[in-house]
Amino acid sequence: MREVCFCGRSGEIEDREPVLTDKARWVLRCPSEACGHLDDLSWLSEEASLLVWGEARRRREGCSREAA
Numbered sequence: 233m234r235e236v237c238f239c240g241r242s243g244e245i246e247d248r249e250p251v252l253t254d255k256a257r258w259v260l261r262c263p264s265e266a267c268g269h270l271d272d273l274s275w276l277s278e279e280a281s282l283l284v285w286g287e288a289r290r291r292r293e294g295c296s297r298e299a300a
């Protein structure tokens with residue numbers, strides 16, 4: 233799923249950094265240090281946002297592939 237961040241970064245939303253907030257909400261953080269925008273995926277249905285978040289986690293933890 234492609235998306236464009238406020239900072240102008242474009243890419244797959246699943247490549248964002250998955251973060252679990254203290255309110256037990258899953259959000260995806262922009263990997264750009266200067267941006268760090270948090271997307272709470274509220275624009276997706278709960279089911280869809282869980283899927284996207286789960287995929288982002290899998291990409292983070294899966295393999296030892298260096299993030300390019």
Ligand SMILES: [Zn+2]
Nearest residue numbers: 237239262267
């Ligand atoms: Zn950004």
